[in-house]
Amino acid sequence: MSRLTRSSGQGRAVVVDKREAILRAAIKVFAERGYFNSKVADIAGEAGIADGTVYLYFKSKDEILHSIFDRAMEEFISEGKKEIAEIAEADKRLRRIAELHLEKLGADRDMAIVFQVELRGSTKFMEEFSAAGFADYLKIIQQTIEEGQKTGVFRNDLKPVICAKILYGALDEMVTNWILSKKAYPLAPLADEVLKIFFGGVLR
Template identity: 40%
Template structure:
């Protein structure tokens, strides 16, 4: 039976391993070791390493989207909305340096893979910025 705690533990471990070694140099066994689970356990939750990377983006960016939306929905001024967005993003990246590194490096290096995947949360994240900018232009 799948455990949400174990899933999150694997995501956190993968984020740390990807930040340290990079996506292409990281191995499933590295992630399993960091998460303190057997290699086979990883495959109960994820199909492959790419699936883990996508899950990192979906889960972590999803949390950030929820936080940002809650704050900017209460604001009318586009400039303040953009400030809120930027401050929330930077605060989250400062709090989770491994995630910041994975986002900055892996979005560039695995750009084609990520682009092909069309990650819904990542697209929504970019759409928030676009919406704020459009409001500011009106």
């Protein structure tokens, strides 16, 4: 649900903005201090609201983390689906998915830290995270590979689900390295390097 659709009335707009403000503040606080070290009071302070106000929108710190993940994945998947629907060839579609993955996280470092680090810090999160939007995302990659196998653009002797995980794993590693690197560099152009290897292979 976009901010616009929810902010038709004056009162509603305030509600959405406060919810937004809490989520933005939480992304910043989790990225800086780590999820386990953050308190709801830190998030309220960063958002410039009273501690109690946070609880009008979210039951717990855990629910805030889940909302960050769910909202980001929903946005990413719906935007992504719209974009790739206009691309005919499976390989070009896969290229656009890889680019979007790195563009999106490369444009928001705090969000990238929450996705690459804070959401990975417990098996509980990881399981929920895998079961939720992440599985949908992997499915889109897998289906694109299956289509490419049907139309003959991709090799038929590879398992689409494994291909999808490998492409995801490679992109994911690029994002984690980008976060941890002492040097600043743009993330998005690495989609090309990843695809050169994924598409072309390494052996001569």
